[in-house]
Each structure stands twice: as structure tokens, then as C-alpha cells.
Amino acid sequence: MILLLNILGQAFTIYSYAILVYVLMSWVPAIQQSKFGFYLGKIVEPYLNIFRRIIPPIGMIDISPIVAILALQFIARGALNILSYLVF
Secondary structure: OHHHHHHHHHHHHHHHHHHHHHHHHOOOHHHHOOHHHHHHHHHHHHHHHHHHHHOOOEOOEOOHHHHHHHHHHHHHHHHHHHHHHHHO
């Protein structure tokens, strides 16, 4: 069961990094329009769109990815704490 908790924790971490990479790729449109950018967008955009509907951009700055990563970390910690409590 500890292995499952570790794998789940790593999955949350990898997804957070995927969001970060996708946001950084927006600075270089050629990379974002590559196959890698296309598939990463398919994975990350559905989650980011939830926050983009709620949080409007401030001028030219979109802060929704920051809020999305913070929310993901909050969800991850809560889920892992609940699961570890249920296991042990």
C-alpha cells in the first residue's frame, strides 16, 4: 500500500511539472505547436480550462496556471493524507 501512495504522489508531481512545462512552452510558439506540445496540451488543457473559466487574465498575464498548480498540490496532499490514514 505504501508503494501505491508513492506512485500516486509521483503522479501528482509529474502532472504539476507537465503544467509548468506547458506554460513555459507558451513563450515559444514553435515548441507548443509541435507534436509534443500538442499531446501535452491534450493532457493539461482540460484541467487548466477549469481555472481559466473562473479566473480572468490580469492584463496580459494569465495567473490561472499558478492557481491550478496550487490547487493540485492542495488536492494531492489532502488525498495522500486521507489515503494514508485509511491504510494505517
